Amino acid sequence: MATQPELTIQGWGPPSPAAAPRDGDLGGTLPRAARRYLSGELGWTPRATPPVAVDEIDLAPSRLAEDVRARLVELLGADNVRTDRESRLRRAGGKSYLDLLRRRGGNASDAPDAVVLPGTTEETAALLATCSEQGVVVIPFGGGTSVVGGLAGVDPDDRPSIAVDLSRMSSVQSLDVPSSLVTVGPGMRGPALEQELGRAGLTLGHLPQSWEFATLGGYAATRSAGQNSTGVGRFDELVTGLTLATPSGVLELGHPPATAAGPDLLGLALGSEGTLGIITELTLRVRPVPATSAYEGWSFRSWATGLAALQQLSRHDLLPDVVRLSDSDETRANLLMASGAGARALRAGLRVRGHGDGCLLVLGWEGLPSMVQARTKAAASVLRDGGAIRLGRTVAESWKKNRFAGPYLRDRLMDGGLLVETLETAATWSALPTVYDAVRRALRGSLTRDGRRPLLMSHLSHAYPTGGSLYVTVLADRDDDLPLQQWLTAKRAATDALLAAGGTLTHHHAVGADHRPWMEREVGPLGVEVLRAVKERLDPRGICNPGVLLPD
Numbered sequence: 001m002a003t004q005p006e007l008t009i010q011g012w013g014p015p016s017p018a019a020a021p022r023d024g025d026l027g028g029t030l031p032r033a034a035r036r037y038l039s040g041e042l043g044w045t046p047r048a049t050p051p052v053a054v055d056e057i058d059l060a061p062s063r064l065a066e067d068v069r070a071r072l073v074e075l076l077g078a079d080n081v082r083t084d085r086e087s088r089l090r091r092a093g094g095k096s097y098l099d100l101l102r103r104r105g106g107n108a109s110d111a112p113d114a115v116v117l118p119g120t121t122e123e124t125a126a127l128l129a130t131c132s133e134q135g136v137v138v139i140p141f142g143g144g145t146s147v148v149g150g151l152a153g154v155d156p157d158d159r160p161s162i163a164v165d166l167s168r169m170s171s172v173q174s175l176d177v178p179s180s181l182v183t184v185g186p187g188m189r190g191p192a193l194e195q196e197l198g199r200a201g202l203t204l205g206h207l208p209q210s211w212e213f214a215t216l217g218g219y220a221a222t223r224s225a226g227q228n229s230t231g232v233g234r235f236d237e238l239v240t241g242l243t244l245a246t247p248s249g250v251l252e253l254g255h256p257p258a259t260a261a262g263p264d265l266l267g268l269a270l271g272s273e274g275t276l277g278i279i280t281e282l283t284l285r286v287r288p289v290p291a292t293s294a295y296e297g298w299s300f301r302s303w304a305t306g307l308a309a310l311q312q313l314s315r316h317d318l319l320p321d322v323v324r325l326s327d328s329d330e331t332r333a334n335l336l337m338a339s340g341a342g343a344r345a346l347r348a349g350l351r352v353r354g355h356g357d358g359c360l361l362v363l364g365w366e367g368l369p370s371m372v373q374a375r376t377k378a379a380a381s382v383l384r385d386g387g388a389i390r391l392g393r394t395v396a397e398s399w400k401k402n403r404f405a406g407p408y409l410r411d412r413l414m415d416g417g418l419l420v421e422t423l424e425t426a427a428t429w430s431a432l433p434t435v436y437d438a439v440r441r442a443l444r445g446s447l448t449r450d451g452r453r454p455l456l457m458s459h460l461s462h463a464y465p466t467g468g469s470l471y472v473t474v475l476a477d478r479d480d481d482l483p484l485q486q487w488l489t490a491k492r493a494a495t496d497a498l499l500a501a502g503g504t505l506t507h508h509h510a511v512g513a514d515h516r517p518w519m520e521r522e523v524g525p526l527g528v529e530v531l532r533a534v535k536e537r538l539d540p541r542g543i544c545n546p547g548v549l550l551p552d
């Protein structure tokens, strides 16, 4: 079992003195160039809004009945049934802006009544059967990085709840090198798995921004996508089999390499967000560590020409492994907020070439040198035909180096009185421009007030032959009186707009509690009934994460 650091309670990163409540000294935490740019852009006055001290967070007493606790101790051992304050606070909700606002403001009303840590599939199955019998809600807890309220759903019957922490099931169980298959526990995280696979010259290659803390079971339960997923595939494409423990028994799903035995039941477990049971084991497709990689930056005069060029790449089967096209707002913000002579020279160079308001494209190729060379060359000619100029490696390598830094910066921005959140969708190539315009219009309409306006930075990542995903980062001056309502209103407007324009409810963040009001619009009333019928069979007393995925 790998030892993995816990996430800090009120933000991102491992607990450390640096992550302790700060005094809001923005001068020391946010680069001056960034502060100046954001103040001008947003009409924001930087101000210190530090989180309350962790020991001031309000936590209600545990509601778990003593006899139930004793049954759980009998099943799992005393060390693995915890009701102490720290254990419960660490498993309260996930890491969305709304989660962080609550925790920073001293609210832990979504904390579980207890935390339990099963060590095997058998223990998990027995735990689920006991909880079903006793009417205790069960919320599987992987890395706790959900950004859609996946861990913060409300039980309509207000029963006691336990977080089932999967960190004791975090080792590699077997590695089948000839078949490129690895079988792992659900609580394992990416870095630990990559380290073990690396010894055999293999990699999984799933790299979401939450990679340092999210777990493999969480990826499967939410159908995650990583930064390389255009090349290696979404996480659900990497799962070839899994074990799902449910209150009604254990399901073994998936048969690599392939089967035609009826509909694919594995697909029911992928994206089930803990509503059907707990994933206790996964078999994943791995690949050789790439012999070489090449990352490079390109610039387009406009978002539209960038999208058109990506569409061409996809048509000719030339999509690289990493694709990330930033719109002009994201490109400008990144260039202006980066300090240093290199960034200044790049900005000046782009202005001279008529790309002063252009869109940055980062591409990455990985694999055998001859293949990388051939693919890079063929893609370059398509990009040049589409009006792109090549910027070289530095800008792309810099993106790669900093690609896990965003969540740490978010904490600093929140300290300074900002609303910082992201949202994502996917659309076909033909619908993408409309979806992009609609989301921006809705967010601008909702977040502009009293001379203050939001900064909306978008990029397309995860390109497919048929379309791509759109990811929007939203910054705005926070409404200190009604911060939750400010974002909830904007999010509602943006979701209505993107669905009306043809976008999907989510591309990789999943449904959770936050998106469930729109779930019926995505799958239809009959679709919801089918999902409910499956849940009813596997979880007849509705104890498995009842506040997420399925609408009321």
Ligand SMILES: Cc1cc2nc3c(=O)[nH]c(=O)nc-3n(C[C@H](O)[C@H](O)[C@H](O)COP(=O)(O)OP(=O)(O)OC[C@H]3O[C@@H](n4cnc5c(N)ncnc54)[C@H](O)[C@@H]3O)c2cc1C
Pocket (backbone or CB within 6 Å): 094, 095, 096, 139, 140, 141, 142, 143, 144, 145, 146, 147, 150, 151, 166, 186, 207, 208, 209, 210, 213, 214, 215, 216, 217, 218, 219, 220, 221, 222, 223, 224, 225, 226, 227, 272, 273, 274, 275, 277, 278, 279, 280, 407, 508, 509, 510, 545, 548
């Ligand atoms: C800063 C940041 C960046 C992010 N970047 C990305 C990104 O690039 N790509 C991406 O896809 N997502 C991203 N996310 C979202 C999040 O990391 C993913 O949804 C991830 O898959 C969640 O994994 P986890 O282990 O943290 O799961 P948790 O947050 O613990 O749980 C998520 C949901 O899955 C359920 N669950 C967890 N484990 C199991 C299990 N073993 N069995 C059954 N159900 C389970 C939980 O009950 C919950 O409903 C990001 C989040 C943050 C905070």
